[in-house]
Amino acid sequence: MPSPALVPTPVPATRDVVLEPPAVAMVWTGVGRPHETVAVPGVVLGAGETLVAIELATVCGSDVHTVEGHRSAPTPLVLGHEYVGRVTEVAPGVRAVDGASVNVGDRIVWSIMASCRDCDRCRRGLPQKCRGLLKYGHERIQPRWELTGGFATHAHLRAGTAIVRVGETLRAEVLAPAACGTATAWAALSRADEVADVDDATVLILGGGLIGLTACAMARQRGATVVLADPDPSRRVLAARFGAAQVVDPRDDRALAAALAATGSAEFGIVLEASGAPRAVGTALEVVGVGGVVVLVGSVFPTEPLPVDPERLVRGLVTIRGVHNYAPKDLDAAVRYLRDHAADHPFEELVSARYPLAQIDQALDAAAAGAAVRVAVDPRDAQRRR
Structure with missing residues (x-):
């Protein structure tokens, strides 16, 4: 029988994380309806999961197609799948695409999807078509997983999400679209x-x-x-x-x-x-x-x-x-491209309008108008004002 000093301390399967002030999510409930503001006072962080404070999100064309009714989507949901943020909580053992540990304080972008990594499609190198795929900004919110998309102050990343650490140099306007476009x-x-x-x-x-x-x-x-x-x-x-x-x-x-x-x-x-x-x-x-x-x-x-x-x-x-979405290696390579070559072209100018989180409906209208290549949604003001 091992001595008490050698008995490993059990790692809890889940951990309650209290958010003070609460996280804020803008919830879309259907075509022609304004977004509703939902406060999320905490999350239950499971094995392999990560909580991120969103620095900036951008509006993709598919977000516009959804709110205009051109794509079916389960409601209510939190739209948005282009983002950059900073890790505030992380379960043990979560690793980035490059194999490094993900730690509190890391600035990251993450994939549009979470995959099981074990089904036949994942094993074939098609995690974006996983049999149990979860897609940020496309899933109906549910108990214990309300922070499902980018139009919020925080995102709750599920196990199987590809995470890429991005450092501090590149501006959020350059990095946020990396997660999709x-x-x-x-x-x-x-x-x-x-x-x-x-x-x-x-x-x-x-x-x-x-x-x-x-x-x-x-x-x-x-x-x-x-x-x-x-x-x-x-x-x-x-x-x-x-x-x-x-x-x-x-x-x-x-x-x-x-x-x-x-x-x-x-x-x-x-x-x-x-x-x-x-x-x-x-x-x-x-x-x-x-x-x-x-x-x-x-x-x-x-x-x-x-x-x-x-x-x-x-x-x-x-x-x-x-080509629909991408594999983790593509997200990693895209970020490396931005690190090396973003200064070669006016990537910052592609995001030419910025709205606070509370004005998400105006942001979507601006994106639909098409004058800006990308419209940004800044959630930080919402967190400061609560």
């Missing part, structure tokens, strides 16, 4: 790279939102020549600042061919569709070169089916890949 852009280029080498490729990007602009900068850093198409003149101006060699209005049928000719290339080896517009998807399939790859990223809401010419795809040796 930036990591998805990295994942899209990585999947393209498995078919056609991004280095020195001629790349067409359809859509000048955050994913399109970020992918443009990433591809340019790899040595690619990028043509970006967007109907918004302000987005085309931004695209040039993010490394696009040519920018075009996709509504001009002759502009794309002229832009390709201006690059000196015969064809597009990689086409990344980041808008979700059916016409843009059709264009992607039409213009990709022989042996090229089309990566579809933007089609995350229902649209009418498109006609496809299978002979064109077969004879052209075309690969079509769909």
Whole structure:
């Protein structure tokens, strides 16, 4: 029988964390209804879980699609899945993607999802499609898990969440979109790279939102020549600042061919569709070169089916890949890209409007208007005022 000094102290499976002042969450209850403010006085922290004070969140296009009724969502829920924050409580043994321990005080970004890491899909390297997937900003709030999204002062991270420590140097406006748009852009280029080498490729990007602009900068850093198409003149101006060699209005049928000719290339080896517009998807399939790859990223809401010419795809040796969200390695790589290259392009300017948490409905309206690439939601004022 071991001596009492050698008997390990049991680690509790859960721990009550009292929040004083209480956390604040903005809860969405349905289309056409304003958000409701909910106070959360505490959380029950389970094994593998983390509590984070949110520094800044940004509004993704899918948040807008949800509140406008274009995507189904279980209510009530806390929207928001792009964020940066600081760890305030953490269960024993939680580790970041790089294997380092996660500690109180760490500044982090975390993945859009929590996965079991053990089902067949997780074992195949598809944790974003886990059989038991939980997605921040997409789940109905429930007892003991109310802080489920980014439009709150705190987030309660479940076990199986990919966590990346981000240090103190980069601004929150640069880091918050990493949890969705930036990591998805990295994942899209990585999947393209498995078919056609991004280095020195001629790349067409359809859509000048955050994913399109970020992918443009990433591809340019790899040595690619990028043509970006967007109907918004302000987005085309931004695209040039993010490394696009040519920018075009996709509504001009002759502009794309002229832009390709201006690059000196015969064809597009990689086409990344980041808008979700059916016409843009059709264009992607039409213009990709022989042996090229089309990566579809933007089609995350229902649209009418498109006609496809299978002979064109077969004879052209075309690969079509769909990218939805990302794996932990993509989030880690996206943050490393920002650390090394955020200063090369005006990433801070992509977040051009900021609203306090209490004005979340106004923030969503501003995001829907489309003038800003990203609208920020700052929860810190809500915490100070309570």
